[in-house]
Amino acid sequence: MADGPDVPASADDSASSTPDEISIQEALAYAIRLHLDNALDGAETLYRRILAVAPEYADALNYYGILAYQRGRAEEGIHAIARAISLVPDFADFHINFGNMMSGTGRIDDALAAYRRADALSPNDANIYNNVGAIHMACGAMAESEFALQRAIALDPTHFRAFNNLGRLRSRQGRDEEAVEALCTSITLMPNNRESRRLLATAYYTMGKRTEAAAVFKQWLDEEPDDPTARHMYAACSGEDVPLRADDTYIEQTFDHFASSFDEQLQVKLHYRAPELVAEALARHAPSDDRLLDLLDAGCGTGLCGPLVAARARRLVGVDLSGAMLAKAEGRGCYHELAKAELTAFIEAATAEYDVIISADTLVYFGALEAVLAAASTALRPQGVLVFTVEEHPDAEQPADYRMNPHGRYSHSRDYIARVLQDAGFHVVELTPAVLRREAGKPVNGLVVVARTS
Numbered sequence: 001m002a003d004g005p006d007v008p009a010s011a012d013d014s015a016s017s018t019p020d021e022i023s024i025q026e027a028l029a030y031a032i033r034l035h036l037d038n039a040l041d042g043a044e045t046l047y048r049r050i051l052a053v054a055p056e057y058a059d060a061l062n063y064y065g066i067l068a069y070q071r072g073r074a075e076e077g078i079h080a081i082a083r084a085i086s087l088v089p090d091f092a093d094f095h096i097n098f099g100n101m102m103s104g105t106g107r108i109d110d111a112l113a114a115y116r117r118a119d120a121l122s123p124n125d126a127n128i129y130n131n132v133g134a135i136h137m138a139c140g141a142m143a144e145s146e147f148a149l150q151r152a153i154a155l156d157p158t159h160f161r162a163f164n165n166l167g168r169l170r171s172r173q174g175r176d177e178e179a180v181e182a183l184c185t186s187i188t189l190m191p192n193n194r195e196s197r198r199l200l201a202t203a204y205y206t207m208g209k210r211t212e213a214a215a216v217f218k219q220w221l222d223e224e225p226d227d228p229t230a231r232h233m234y235a236a237c238s239g240e241d242v243p244l245r246a247d248d249t250y251i252e253q254t255f256d257h258f259a260s261s262f263d264e265q266l267q268v269k270l271h272y273r274a275p276e277l278v279a280e281a282l283a284r285h286a287p288s289d290d291r292l293l294d295l296l297d298a299g300c301g302t303g304l305c306g307p308l309v310a311a312r313a314r315r316l317v318g319v320d321l322s323g324a325m326l327a328k329a330e331g332r333g334c335y336h337e338l339a340k341a342e343l344t345a346f347i348e349a350a351t352a353e354y355d356v357i358i359s360a361d362t363l364v365y366f367g368a369l370e371a372v373l374a375a376a377s378t379a380l381r382p383q384g385v386l387v388f389t390v391e392e393h394p395d396a397e398q399p400a401d402y403r404m405n406p407h408g409r410y411s412h413s414r415d416y417i418a419r420v421l422q423d424a425g426f427h428v429v430e431l432t433p434a435v436l437r438r439e440a441g442k443p444v445n446g447l448v449v450v451a452r453t454s
Contacts, residue, residue, distance in 0.1 A: 024050055028060055035067055040327065043067055058087040062094055065101075070324075072302065072331020074105050092122035096131070103135050111135055126156035130165060137169050145169055160189040160196060167199055176207045194229060194257075205237060205406040213406060214238040228253055236408045246365040246408070248321055248342055255301065255322035272304075272437045274360040274389045277448050279308035281387045282358060285429055285450050286312060293355040296379070298343055298388075299362025303329030309358065310334040317354075319346045344372045350379040359388035361436060361446075364409040367402045369417070373424040377453055384453045386426065389436055390417065391446045407439070417449055426451035 031046035047064040050057060061084040069077030081098045088094065099114030112135065119128050133148035146169060152162035167183035170176070183200040190196060197220050204213035217234035224230055228250035235242050286293065292314030297305050300318030302325050310316055317337045320326050326338050339346060343362065357376050366372060376386050393403060393413040401416035418428050430450035435443040 024054055024057065024060075028057075028063070031060075032063060035063065040067060040071060044071075056087055058084040058091075058094070061087070062097060066097060069101050069104070070327070072328035074101065074331070077101060078105070090121055092118040092125065092128075095121065096125075096128060099131060103131070103138075108135055108139060124155050126152040126159045126162065128152075129155065130159060130162045133162070133169075134165050137165065137172070142169060142173060158189050160186045160193060163189065164193075164196055164199055167203065171199075171203050171206060176203060179203045180207075192223075198229070198233070201233065201237065202407070210237055210406055233408050236404050237406045239404075242367070242404045244366075244368045245410075251365060252321045252323075255320075256324040272361075273434070274436050274446075275304040275308055277389060277434050277436070278305055278358050278360045278387050281430065281432075281448050281450050282309060282312070282356065282385065285385055285387070285452070286356065287383075287385075294353065295356040295358065296347070296350075296354045297335075298347065298357055298359040298376075300329050300335070300338070301325045301360075301362075303332040303335065305358055305360050306332050306334040309356075312356075319343060344375050347372065347375040347379045352379070352381045354379055354384060355381055356385045356387070358386075361389050363388055363390050364411075367404060367410045369402075369412070369420050370423070373420050373426070377424040377426060380453045382453060386449075386451045386453075388449050389434070389446050390449065391436065391444060392433065412447075414447065417447065421449075421451045425454055427454065 027046060027050055031043050031050065034040075034043035034046065044064070044067055047060055047067060050060045051064060054060065061080045065077040065080030065084065067077070068074075068080060078098070078101050081094060081101060085091075085094045085098060095114045095118035099111045099118065102108070102111035102114055112132065115128050115132050115135075119125065122128070129148045129152035133145045133152060136142070136145035136148060146166070149162050149166045149169065152159050153166070156162070163182045163186035167179045167181075167186065170179035170182060180200065180203050183196060183203055186196040187193065187200060197216055201213040201216040204210070204216065214234060214237035217230050217237055220227065220230040221234050228247050232243075232246060232250045234240070293312050294315045295309060295313045295317070297303075297309070297316065297318040300306065300320050301322070303318060306316060306318065306329065313336075315336050316334060317339065318326070318329050318335045319339045319341050320329070321340065321342060323340050326340055329335060330338055347357070357380060363369060363372065373386075380386065391405075391409060391411040393400065393411045393416075400413065402410050402412045404410050414431055417431065421428050428449075428451050430448065432448045434446055434448050436446040437444045
């Protein structure tokens with residue numbers, strides 16, 4: 001993946017020339033520490049105060065832009081970085097950050113132009129070539145991607161992220177043994193890197209080597225027995241101690257980590273369609289009158305569903321376990337309320353509060369659905385509508401209600417979905433097959449489910 005916006009060295013050394021400027025620089029250093037510690041509210045407040053006093057302080061504009069982007073306010077972040085570049089045009093890291101933001105918002109040509117400018121200012125920077133390689137991979141330009149990644153590795157043979165990306169590239173090309181080689185090198189360079197271990201295991205189970213994938217997670221679990229990702233993924237690959245649903249800590253940790261690149265990863269690289277499928281199903285089955293609805297987006301993530309359904313909502317509430325994802329959802333400006341909470345507990349606390357509950361690709365982290373669907377039935381008003389997606393059980397010859405798959409998500413059978421909905425007091429309106437996304441070049445088959453309360 002492309003590196004996220006950086007926290008670079010200062011572009012302005014003049015800030016140490018007077019006592020007042022020293023005070024501003026020290027304030028910026030403290031704001032950066034808050035930022036790195038994920039104390040985002042405090043960091044943003046301090047960045048704003050610094051810019052109120054020194055509106056042309058390029059470093060402060062850069063860091064504020066990074067934070068705004070991370071909190072889902074992409075255009076505000078881009079504007080701040082662009083302003084920093086206009087003030088200090090010859091500092092390469094500003095252009096790298098600008099390129100990362102362009103990449104993250106799908107403006108590939110602008111991203112590549114920014115990286116070219118950064119390369120001109122700071123020739124032979126391996127980070128730039130790694131990011132360019134990641135962009136070309138996302139666009140399907142595999143030869144250009146490999147050239148850039150190999151260049152990054154030649155410039156910095158210890159660049160574990162470039163080896164990560166090279167492993168991902170080779171896996172997508174079906175060069176599985178070479179992918180494993182690159183990912184093993186990445187782990188050698190950074191032994192405790194979570195992403196390298198996850199990618200190596202992914203490469204193994206993509207090759208059908210589930211035992212080898214489980215062994216990667218077992219070694220990780222032995223070294224870090226309390227790590228929720230190692231525990232969850234070892235269960236997924238080994239079939240041992242499979243939980244009824246993904247652990248809260250695993251969900252929070254996983255999606256906090258991916259929040260900054262989540263939309264790009266899903267929409268650009270995986271052709272993610274679940275939000276559109278949910279919105280289309282709601283349009284087919286929502287109340288036919290023009291009244292506005294009280295609507296809950298259950299597992300809202302970065303808020304991809306929000307803009308698609310906001311026009312029908314009198315009140316649009318989002319709930320998610322990941323604070324970083326909620327920060328991105330807040331930046332969309334369409335939710336009336338956002339809550340950080342476990343999904344089932346949040347829904348159970350509501351009684352006849354909503355006309356509609358939607359959930360795009362959230363129940364794939366639940367195996368047993370009885371509790372959450374019973375809660376949804378109680379939270380909906382009479383004739384309330386529930387719309388959600390799940391991955392469909394892949395093997396009809398080995399019937400099961402649900403199964404945990406090696407990628408860590410659950411798939412469900414149609415019969416189980418229909419039975420649990422009926423037991424919860426719903427009338428099943430629609431159970432439609434659909435491709436939810438693509439992974440490793442293959443379609444992920446799922447179901448769009450619509451049900452109505454009695």
